[in-house]
Amino acid sequence: MPWDSSINARGMAGLGLMAITTVGLYVGVRALLQPYHAANINYPPLPKTQYITQDTEDSLSLATLEKLLKHYNFSIRETAAKIVCDRAINDDDVLLVLLLGITRRDYDERMKNLRALAMLTDQHTLHRLNTAEGISAFVKSLEQCVLTTEPDPGADPDESMIDDTSFDEYYLRDIAEKLCLMFLAQLTEKFDVDLLVRYGFVRRWLAKQPWGPPAKRIDNFARYLKYRDNRIADICRRLRDSPSGRRALEKAGLVAPRHPLQPKLQLNLRAAAGAGERPSSAAAGSSSGTAERDSLRGMAAVEAATDNHNSLGDMDTEAMIEAARAVLTVLDAAVSANEGRATGEGDVGDASAGSRTGQPRPLSQSSREEQRIRRQHREAMVLNDGTRPLRRDDIIERDSDSG
Template sequence: MATARFPGLALGWLTRAVQDDRVMYGYLAIHTVGWLWGLRFLLRKWRDEAEIKPPQPKTQYITQETEDALKLDTLDTMLHHYNHAIRETASKIVCDRAVNDRDTVDRLLWGITRPDYDERMENLRALAIITDPQSLEALHHWKAYAALVRSLELCLEPEQEVLGQEDWDEFPLRDMTEKLCLIFISQLLNNYGPQKLIKAKFVEKWLAKQNWGADLDTRRSNFSHYYRTRRNRITDIIASVRSTDIGLEALEIAGLQEPESPPDSDVEIEINDGGQPMIERFSVLLPNNIDVNGLREDERARVLLRSLQSAQSVEEQRVRHRHREAIVLNDGSRPLNSDDIIQRPESPTSG
């Protein structure tokens, strides 16, 4: 009976609920929210499916074979591309090709030695663009150093002011071509040393031709004061040149530095001037009536004589070796022959 009565109760409750306005309003509200949410979900899904997404670019690396395969017209097109990354990559490829091409580098080095200022400046800027610290080795040869020194020679001012005792630094006021050459030289010295620069006659052809003064003493004084008080690329180059013996000799010959006397000059003068042998000079330490042949092996006088004889022999060998030194006058522009070698004359005591 309970089961038969349940449909009737349910139907009666439903009839009363339908007649209640609040239940109807709630049902309509829930139904409306559900339809709106479902419609929004369907529209969003349809939008995502209809959207055309661009394919993601794949990361690709340019190999050396790819760079070598690029033709000049292709590189020219890449250099004028609207994308900055493509232009930068093309510029690097062009610079790498230029710095690794010996003919291109030689042509630029020839251009920086031209008397025309604009041509020289154009080639210097091109050389600065294609080189970097990794490719600087392409300029580490005789022709490059000679070209840089020649370019500096063309920058010399006939009416340059005396580089005197002033406290201000004139380097920022120098010409741009001169500063570019000094930048190249400074970078080369930091990596490879000053030997090739000195052999290219940098001191004689440019440094000594700066206006250091009229007389020799003034030149040496101004040069020394400039080196001690300035801090620029010129003083850095001078410091590198002074760090070698051939650099000091070049500065002395150019009259920029006083010659330094060797520390053993007093001994050489005594020997070269025909002075007494070392044993005779130390005879005051021995008795006047001593018989050398009658001395025993263990006596102090005989030990002293042996030590003096040994010291004299070593000194004579050193002086004889020094007198056999030679000067080679060859800048590398021609084959070496016997006329380029000037030997030091033999000393009277060298035997």
């Protein structure tokens, strides 16, 4: 029916109008309440910054830092002190003034500058002191400690630092000396000892320590490195392991010098061992026995001399002379035996005794040239790596000729 369709259309239109009105009211009311809602929200407070940036540090003046250093708050005073230290250690002029201060003869001024350097530096800024100015300043400060120390009138001149192996005198030294050694120990551990050697640490301070009489300085120094575990011993071990440092220690008379003739001596021993090998002929038995006995005596003399080595296998002058004389004795005995065989005595012996195959040896093979070639082809093995003295049982010789 027509009236039913008109009622349905009016109902649908009314429902749509109601929905539109409802949505419009919601949006309008929400828009009206939005400013009041934002104004009444309570946000949590933001945490305060616990650090300052680099720009803030650079903007602080010296007068401001001085006031902050006197602040009642400990954290503020600590932060201000860190800023001042960081500025000072990175300023070349300030660092040079402090290094110059530790070289002064006045004890109080040296201590003031040493304590300032100890406060300024850490493991991140230690490289600022590893310069020619820094190392020379520390060496000069140590030299001033030696010059300003009054000698004990009742001290024994022959007394050394190693008289008692269970007592370490380092901890009783002056604090100025220990501060300098602390810096040098850290620098040599992190870097090297070349600058320390260049600016005379061994000559200007280490050699002036009480190492005892000249005849015992080397032994006392070696014992000190063996029994002590302090900063002086640490620095000395690094010097000893460095080529330039070892040369400085040798020049100061604290380490036995290394003789360049030692390799030649070993070569002479090998040549003497090859020349003193027992010949195959029966007639040359007496001469070879004498040469071998001389060789054994010479090797015994060399062994006795090399037993007197100092540290690292170095021989003193008297031991080197005795070893050289022993080698000359061995070589003279070997040359005499070879000349006897070359003049005809060895020829008769070789012909009468025969060779290994039962045939007589030709005379041409007993000439001087043939003897030289045979000695050249002899072989010997020396089982010694240089860490201990050379002994007779270290040389293994062949029992037969190769030719």
